[in-house]
Structures are given as C-alpha cells and as structure tokens.
Amino acid sequence: MKRQKRDRLERAQAKGYQAGVNGRSSETCPYQAMDARSQWLGGWREGRDTKVSMLK
Incomplete structure (x- = not known):
C-alpha cells in the first residue's frame, strides 16, 4: 500500500x-493562498517562539 502524502496545509x-x-x-x-499562508505563518510563529525559548 502506498503512503499518502501529508496534507498540503500540514506541510x-x-x-x-x-x-x-x-x-x-x-x-x-x-x-x-490564504489557507496555506495562514498555516505557514502559524508555524512560523511557533518556530520563532521555540527559537526564543531556546535562547533563554
């Protein structure tokens, strides 16, 4: 059985x-596209938070 590609919004x-x-x-x-853009920006915010918390 083939593995399905991850959902584009998840990517x-x-x-x-x-x-x-x-x-x-x-x-x-x-x-x-607004839906993918908002997902990307949400992930970006989480990544920035992770980076900031690692520097503390």
Whole structure:
C-alpha cells in the first residue's frame, strides 16, 4: 500500500515552523493562498517562539 502524502496545509505549517526556527523573516512566506499562508505563518510563529525559548 502506498503512503499518502501529508496534507498540503500540514506541510505549509511544518515549512513555516522550520523557517521560524531558522530565523527567516515572515515576509519570505512562499504561499499566496490564504489557507496555506495562514498555516505557514502559524508555524512560523511557533518556530520563532521555540527559537526564543531556546535562547533563554
């Protein structure tokens, strides 16, 4: 049985998280569609929070 690809919104969130952890700007969001963009930005915020908490 083939593995299903992860949901596109889940991928957008994961990519946003990685961008946040790596210190990239929120302006670098590659998504134009509002649903994917909001997921990416949500992940970005979580990633930034993780990065900030690691520095404390």
